Amino acid sequence: METSKIDRLEEQLFRDKNILVDVLREDLNHPVIQGNKLRKLTYNLKNAKKKGNKTLMTFGGAYSNHILAVAQAGKEYGFNTIGIIRGEETLPLNYTLRNCIELGMVIQYIDRTTYKLKNTPDFKDYLRNIYGSFYLIPEGGSNYYAINGCMEIIPKNNDYDYICCPIGTGGTIAGITISNQNKSKVLGFPALKGGDFLKKEVTNFVNEVVNENETTNDLMQSLSIISEYHFGGYAKIKEELINFVRNFYQTHQFKWDLIYNGKMAYGVYDMIEKDYFPKESKILLIHTGGLQGINGFEERNKRVIYE
Numbered sequence: 001m002e003t004s005k006i007d008r009l010e011e012q013l014f015r016d017k018n019i020l021v022d023v024l025r026e027d028l029n030h031p032v033i034q035g036n037k038l039r040k041l042t043y044n045l046k047n048a049k050k051k052g053n054k055t056l057m058t059f060g061g062a063y064s065n066h067i068l069a070v071a072q073a074g075k076e077y078g079f080n081t082i083g084i085i086r087g088e089e090t091l092p093l094n095y096t097l098r099n100c101i102e103l104g105m106v107i108q109y110i111d112r113t114t115y116k117l118k119n120t121p122d123f124k125d126y127l128r129n130i131y132g133s134f135y136l137i138p139e140g141g142s143n144y145y146a147i148n149g150c151m152e153i154i155p156k157n158n159d160y161d162y163i164c165c166p167i168g169t170g171g172t173i174a175g176i177t178i179s180n181q182n183k184s185k186v187l188g189f190p191a192l193k194g195g196d197f198l199k200k201e202v203t204n205f206v207n208e209v210v211n212e213n214e215t216t217n218d219l220m221q222s223l224s225i226i227s228e229y230h231f232g233g234y235a236k237i238k239e240e241l242i243n244f245v246r247n248f249y250q251t252h253q254f255k256w257d258l259i260y261n262g263k264m265a266y267g268v269y270d271m272i273e274k275d276y277f278p279k280e281s282k283i284l285l286i287h288t289g290g291l292q293g294i295n296g297f298e299e300r301n302k303r304v305i306y307e
């Protein structure tokens with residue numbers, strides 16, 4: 001794993017408000033199995049190898065960072081890979097799926113109704129009948145092993161008042177919440193609309209590792225879900241967000257993806273402007289990677305985000 005570094009963001013706004021903002025550059029840990037996806041896969045790959053599995057299977061949408069990460073991990077660590085994709089095949093294939101296939105992944109499309117049944121035993125039997133035995137990684141990669149990997153994201157003995165992280169399934173922030181041990185406030189920024197149910201999801205993930213309701217509830221005290229910055233949902237385009245990430249790139253020379261991290265960073269800037277954070281706060285943003293998603297976004301919307 002390449003080492004992630006921490007960048008301090010210099011902005012007049014932050015000086016005016018007397019606030020420090022750092023970014024943990026997990027986007028630098030791998031070019032493809034990037035950011036939180038590497039954290040989530042690390043112990044799953046070890047476990048799959050230990051169990052003698054030769055094939056990894058997982059689920060996701062056609063633009064999923066996780067699907068591509070699994071395809072790349074298969075290639076690098078010597079597993080066959082199968083990706084079960086939600087919805088119909090769309091030709092020409094998008095950037096993500098083209099790369100998955102080039103990496104040797106077998107793709108099977110599943111209609112959206114059947115896809116909802118993906119966690120049922122019947123469906124797993126159906127897949128085993130077709131593909132034989134495999135190591136199953138859930139959609140988005142969030143399971144016990146993934147959360148253990150995500151517990152290694154935040155720096156040990158840090159003195160941040162706030163740790164900010166985007167949320168999809170909630171697995172990543174569950175790992176952060178556990179390793180944080182109630183020291184910092186943890187702010188989660190859902191990429192999706194209607195993120196209120198997420199606190200429950202994160203609680204379940206935390207408890208999968210902690211396995212003690214009282215301790216889990218105690219750890220969850222530090223977590224707040226900030227649900228105002230989803231920009232209309234998963235892959236909606238908003239000019240304000242595009243302008244924000246472009247300006248940010250010109251000033252700081254690194255990129256945010258538009259699905260997850262751009263929304264979080266936009267949210268934090270907005271919250272600083274609105275004095276959400278007390279003076280002298282020290283804030284850490286976790287850059288969870290996902291930069292491959294920009295290619296699909298550009299193809300789909302026929303426009304270039306970063307010149």
Ligand SMILES: *Cc1c(COP(=O)(O)O)cnc(C)c1O
Pocket residue numbers: 035036037065066140142166167168169170171172173257260261288289290291
């Ligand atoms: C998958 C992903 C997330 C969401 O992580 P969860 O553990 O599902 O909450 C956040 N950021 C990026 C870049 C991702 O690819």
